[in-house]
Amino acid sequence: MAIEVTRQYLPLLEEEGRGAATDDDAGRDRHYLPDMPDEDPYQAGHRTCAGCGPAIEYRWVLKAAGADTVLAGPTGCMYVANSTYLCTPYTVPWAHTPIASGGSFTSGMAAGYEAMIRKGRHPGPYPNIIVMAGDGSAADIGLGSMSGALYRNHDALFICYDNECYANTGIQVSPTTPYAGLTTFTPFGKANTAGKQLPPKNLAKMMAEGHPHCYVATTTVGYPVDLMNKTRKGLNRRGAAFMHCYTPCQKGWVYQTSMTVELGRRVVEAGLFPVWEYDPEERKYHYFHPPVQRPVTDYLAMQGRFGHMLPEHVAATQRAANLNWQDMGMDVPAELREGEDPARHAKLKEESYSMPLNRGVGA
């Protein structure tokens, strides 16, 4: 009696060989992308900042998903910067949701389409249903709603675009703000030299461990083909998928605007953002092993938000990165081990290559 719900299949982009022909001098893949979809459901004309990481992520995700997509966006910088009444950058249906409703609103969209197609109210096919929630929404106020949606296994892709702060409200600390990251809620001073004192919440691992039936992946704007393929894998999978994407925020982190994609590579190469895929069929993590391993200072020094760091803060960050390398099943080179010793470091602001301190940031 009920009508069968037909679902879309999105072919994966070839990854092997693409980079091999285009190695840069550091041995990294340069992604030459002649075969990307033409369509851009996320169009020009929005008001994101120069060098905006989330805008790059939005464009790749929607390019990968295509036109038969319904998109939700909880409150965050990408709500405010993208939507202006009587004007929109989206050529696919888009809805704003309250900041805590990313998971729950999207659950409703998925359930609505399941029921309407099954009951003959909508001809189908089942659209790609995507929510892109900031880290404040996904890891903080809307964590329960996001977890509820994954637990219920709605057929949708739940994305956290992570710029490691509440950027919309003027750069306040979020659970994914890194240790020692400066925000307007975690300034440094005489009594608190570190800025943020807590290590970040591991959102993606929490989602994978807590919802072992879901496809979960992490990626960054530094790896566009990986980002697009993980988007498609998440959408192709029948059921809930979660993708955690690292997206630099020029305004919040204070770096040169042309460095957004470079940061997306360096954070992985510094061991501070492991890129992996969790396969629910075999319950295994598959880690990406970057061809380059760097000391964390190569990453920290590019950003003003870390300019205040003292040797002990840098060493603690290197220690965290080294633990990440171990998690990823990679050897920790002696140079990086030695970086756990504060005596090996200078104050970051005294390094000639370091960005100036990020004081007085915020809207």
Add this chain to the structure above:
Amino acid sequence: MTTVHVEEAGGQRPAYGPGLRTPAGEERLNGLAGTRKRLNGCAAAAYAALYANVDVITAYAIRPYTAIMMNLAQFIADGILDAEYIHADGEHAQLSAAFGAGSCGARAFTGSSGVGVTYAYEMYSIISGARIPIQMSIADRTLDPPGDFGSEHTDALCTRDMGWLMGWAATPQEEFDKSLLAYAIGEDPRVLLPQMVVQDGYFVSHISGEVDMPSAEQVDTFLPPYRLPFPLDPRQPLSHGPQIHPSQGPPLQLERARAMEDAIPVIREKTDEFARVFGRQYPHFVEEYRLDDAEIAIVISGGHSVTCRAAINRLREQGVKIGMARLLWIRPFPSDDLRHALRGVRAVGVVETNLGLGGPTYGGILAPDVTAAMYHASNRPHITSFMAGLGGETVPTAEFEWMAGKLGQAVERGGVEKAAHWVGFED
């Protein structure tokens, strides 16, 4: 490389047809048609959702409304109803999920009680402002503190200014009818507003009454398929809920205010249409009970009106010229109808089964609304209010008789003693 495209709907809005019922569902509804069933208020609400063939149900457990969702879960388990049933992780998520489903064009049903209603508070303005006509079925419960299962109207009344249609049902039959009526009004393209169908916890939600079961055809005639004019559908992309500039605020807010006013004639029209299809004529907004020659009147809403009628009958036997005006809808507030109902009355007492702490009467929430509506009456009555039935306590006939005494005194002395009486705490 391109992905699958769906053909454009030729500039037309995509059509959303009636939902298929399951074979077991059709069989059950055929068997029910024309029968009279003994149901409590919760079951009545659940049957209404079954008849309305809702697409998405979002549930979270809190007494006493839970029984609505328990009934619906059983309908789905038995194959009588085909709907997605979301076990939400809280009331905020419950309302958000119903909002998401409604935004895509699915008929969504949700509900709550007490602190569950207030936990979801952020969503009320957002859903009505988005003009997504989902339905929320509330069985009243006292807000904490104290921990109390009993009925008090404060939970739903807290949300009264958030742009939802809101009305109280006093019996299971009325609950069933009002649920269908509210969907028909809210989904009407001239209205497009979410609806709260409210009943007193326990007094209505858990006490059985007889409910006439219609045929599925009757319901389908009265309640056509839900067709949101602007669904989130890739066939006709559009954006919901963008940011605005302050200069765009006033016209948008005016539109929201007008939507409430514009609902008034539609409520009248649909109430009459309901009578033609189902044979039960309800007053549009205000039930007038023995008001024709009344000197004093009780204004009330919800289940305690049943006791109130009995008290009025007894007082009438003693020669007291008293009547009752029962509010069937509180939003939009029926100012005109209430003035008309109370046109000859000299003193009015509003029964407040709610708390309005620190408000203008230092009593409840309803009396200020009633007073504002009556202020412009040509023959303005004296108005007071009675705090009664708080925490889910009953309001026995003796208390209504005490209220009648206070109203009689107000007529005699030409003014009220105070704006709010705490019944049971005063002589």
